[in-house]
Amino acid sequence: MTKIVGTLGPNSRSVEVISGCLKAGMSGDLLNSFLSLEMFVFSLILLSYIVARFDFSWGDAEFHQETLENLKVAIKSAKKLCAVMLDTVGPELLIVNKSDRPISLEEGSFVILTPDQDKEATSNLLPINFSGLSKAVKKGDDIFIGQYLFTGSETTSVWLEVSEVKENDVVCLIKNSATLAGPLYTLHVSQIRIDLPTLTDKDKEVISTWGLRNKIDFLSLSYARRAEDVRHAREFLSKLGDLNQTQIFAKIENVEGLIHFDEILQEADGIILARGNLGIDLPPEKVFIYQKEALYKCNMAGKPAVVTRVVDSMTDNLRPTRAEATDVANAVLDGSDAILLGAETLRGLYPIETISTVGKICAEVRAAIKVKASVIICFTSSGRAARLIAKYRPTMPVLSVVIPRLKTNQLGWTFTGSFEARQSLIVRGLFPMLADPRHPAESTSATNESVLKVALDHGKACGVVKPHDRVVVCQKLGDASVVKIIELED
Known part of the structure; x- marks a missing residue:
């Protein structure tokens, strides 16, 4: 889920x-x-x-x-x-290393953090992309430098202690030896607001x-x-x-x-x-x-x-x-x-x-x-209804059947649906399915029954629907919202 x-x-x-x-x-x-199912009315794609x-x-x-x-x-x-x-x-505060060469920092040595990005990065001088650091820190503050911050590797992450502030530059004591190598090194000062x-x-x-x-x-x-x-x-x-x-x-x-x-x-x-x-x-x-x-x-x-x-x-x-x-x-x-x-x-x-x-x-x-292998099937055009159902964290997965809509800008016709379906990909327990845009599902109840059959067949193939399970179906028929409970046979 x-x-x-x-x-x-x-x-x-x-x-x-x-x-x-x-x-x-x-x-x-x-x-x-x-995907091998041959359906006359609908084909669905599981995202x-x-x-x-x-x-x-x-x-x-x-x-x-x-x-x-x-x-x-x-x-x-x-x-x-x-x-x-x-x-x-x-x-985000970044170390600017235009040469891309590895930089070795030795424990007990000092390094200067400077906003002058034209200077070359060395073991004694590190240009950064922020001119206000000297105004934000004070002596004794801790500064962390790392690749994507903490990686768990002592050799590629370094702790610094602010020793002195000189105009726009910050002089720091290096607290552990490390080598900065790679495309991105960020700088972090604990609980200091960056303006x-x-x-x-x-x-x-x-x-x-x-x-x-x-x-x-x-x-x-x-x-x-x-x-x-x-x-x-x-x-x-x-x-x-x-x-x-x-x-x-x-x-x-x-x-x-x-x-x-x-x-x-x-x-x-x-x-x-x-x-x-x-x-x-x-x-x-x-x-x-x-x-x-x-x-x-x-x-x-x-x-x-x-x-x-x-x-x-x-x-x-x-x-x-x-x-x-x-x-x-x-x-x-x-x-x-x-x-x-x-x-x-x-x-x-x-x-x-x-x-x-x-x-x-x-x-x-x-x-x-050990949740039940049953499912909620929701017909939706915007995806909102299915997300509202998933909000309540049901113990069963929610299959969101996204129905495309025909849209025009006076220059041409397009179908909506894939965008709305993709935005459900990040919601826990919600699995979007995209209906075939060639067959508008709201046209007849027979069409709805056809797409429901495909959704149920897919649920069986996935193992989330078994014989004698109960399936909850949420769909819109005209202006009415209908909830049906289906009990499957053998």
Whole structure:
């Protein structure tokens, strides 16, 4: 029932690897028998429960566009659809290393953090992308530098202690030896407000070009700190026309976001708990408490909650640790809608195996609960009705049958449906199916019965519907909403 958000990057951008990720996102090849059904009225496509995340903290638009084109090819060949999430950079502090050469930092030495990005990065001098650091910190403050923040590897993450502030520069004592190597190193000062806009000019440019061109399904709003951050982002999307239905997931990454969590949740379509950053801004032993509280609030509000940083060790290893496997299971039991994989799939050595492993852990949790293998089938055009049902966390899966609608802009005719279906891919327990647009399902009750038969046949093929099970069907007949309970025969 729990979904997977996989980040595509250098090690997961070929058609072959992406196809493997899409297939690994499902519990076995459940689609073959369904696709072989010859139906006169309707054909349905089960969407994979993978959401592809494009992280614009690194890489340019051209790089991500090539990856997206490969994703489209993989989707077509694998006969699975996939939603697209654009992750903004936001007010993220970055080490600027234009040479891309590894930088060695020695314990006990000093290094200067400078806003002068024209200077070369060395073991004694690190340019950063923020001119206000010297005004935000004081002597004794801790600063963390790491690749995607905490990776668990002492050799690639470094703790600094502010020793002195000299005009715009910050002199720091290096507290552990490390080598900074790779495309992205972020800088974090615990519980210090960074005076930068949440949606930066760079973010707006990427959204209005790459995002608009590709009609993104989700926007991950990094470093959301207040409700107005979400409102500002929504206003910006609404002005772009084709992105006015794009859902905004507020990414909670620091204490300020937690303080204003309730108001952010009210404005956002969903929440992403960025536990890597939270583990730096908070004492690590406090993160799980806030995680449980945040997931509970999201569940009560009926809004999707996504948890990050669950199998960090699989970036370099084929198997997760026992603690990580338990962490995934607990996130599922707490009510997470999705697990977000970052470095594990972006630059990790085993992206396909990671998705498969996380999927198996999620499925094992579900088996342990021993829920009934029955299903709710919901006919919907916007997807909203099915999401409202999933809000109440029924113990059975919800099959959302999305009915396309014919739409015109006076220049041509198009069908809606796939966009609305893809946005259900991140909601726990909700599995969208897309009806054939050539046959409008609202035309006759016979048509509804035909698509219902296909949905039931698919449920049988998937193993979620068995003889003598009861199935709840929610559908609209004219202006009336009807709920039917069907008891299946042999």
